[in-house]
């Protein structure tokens with residue numbers, strides 16, 4: 511017996527038990543991978559929080575474009591090897607770094623006694 515369908519795609523598959531089972535297995539893996547991504551991002555932001563504090567303490571600028579260029583080159587190569595679209599990998603990294611730089615600016619502003627945001 512199959513559990514009740516829980517989404518539109520599951521309802522559409524209806525009585526196709528084989529396809530339904532495959533979809534559910536794949537979605538289980540996707541959920542595990544999404545959880546891993548959240549945990550990895552949380553660890554990354556813990557590190558960048560410390561970098562932000564270090565930069566503010568030593569009056570370093572929040573962003574380091576040369577470092578970013580190296581990271582983008584490296585990630586694009588890794589993506590290509592992994593058969594992931596390098597343009598997507600670059601966009602994803604830039605999205606994360608933009609958020610990190612926003613945090614760095616807020617840390618620096620707090621340290622200067624000013625309020626940013």
Ligand SMILES: O=C(O)C(=O)C[C@]1(C(=O)O)C=C[C@@H](O)C=C1
Pocket residue numbers: 558561562572573574575577578581606607610611614
């Ligand atoms: O390595 C740094 O200097 C950081 O602040 C971390 C980080 C990143 O998130 O990887 C963020 C901003 C910089 O422009 C470069 C890299």
